[in-house]
Amino acid sequence: MKQNLLKILNTVMVLAIMVKNLYDAYWLLNDPVHSMDRIVSDDYCVILGWLSLACAVLILLPETYVTGYLLTIYKMLNVIAFYIVEEKRAAAFWEIPLLVVAILLIRYGHSFSKRYLWSDIMLEDDNE
Numbered sequence: 001m002k003q004n005l006l007k008i009l010n011t012v013m014v015l016a017i018m019v020k021n022l023y024d025a026y027w028l029l030n031d032p033v034h035s036m037d038r039i040v041s042d043d044y045c046v047i048l049g050w051l052s053l054a055c056a057v058l059i060l061l062p063e064t065y066v067t068g069y070l071l072t073i074y075k076m077l078n079v080i081a082f083y084i085v086e087e088k089r090a091a092a093f094w095e096i097p098l099l100v101v102a103i104l105l106i107r108y109g110h111s112f113s114k115r116y117l118w119s120d121i122m123l124e125d126d127n128e
Contacts, residue, residue, distance in 0.1 A: 010108055013101055018056045020098055021072060024079075025052035040082060051075055069106045073099065 028049030052075060058068025076099045083092035 010105065013105055014059060017069075017072060017098065017102055017105065018059050021052045021056035021059070021075075024075070025049045025056065028052060048075060048078065065109070066106055069102050072102050076102065 026049075028045050051071060055068050055072045055075065058064040058071065061068075076095055080092045080095045080099070083089070083095070
C-alpha cells in the first residue's frame, strides 16, 4: 500500500513539473518580448522556451529522466536569477518550491523505471 501511494505521489509530482515546463515553453515561445521584460534577449527567451519543451519530453522517458531534470533545474535557476535581477522577488520565490521538488525527484527516479523500485529506496541501508 505504501509503495503504491509513493509511486502515485511521484507520478503526480513528475506530471506537475512536466506541466510547468510546458507552460514555460508556451509562455516563452509565444511572447518572448514580454516574457523576461527585456532583461535578456529575445533569442535567449526562445532558447529557454525550446529547452522547456525538450525538458517536458525528456522527463517522460525513463532513459532520459535525469537529463531532463538536470536541464529543468538549469532552466529554473536561470529564471530565478532573471527574476532577482528584475527585483521580482515574489516571482522568484514561486520557482523555489518547484526547484526543490525537481531536485528530490532526481533522487527517487522515474516512477515507471525498473531500475529503482520504491521499496528499495525506502528500505535501503546507508551503512553499506
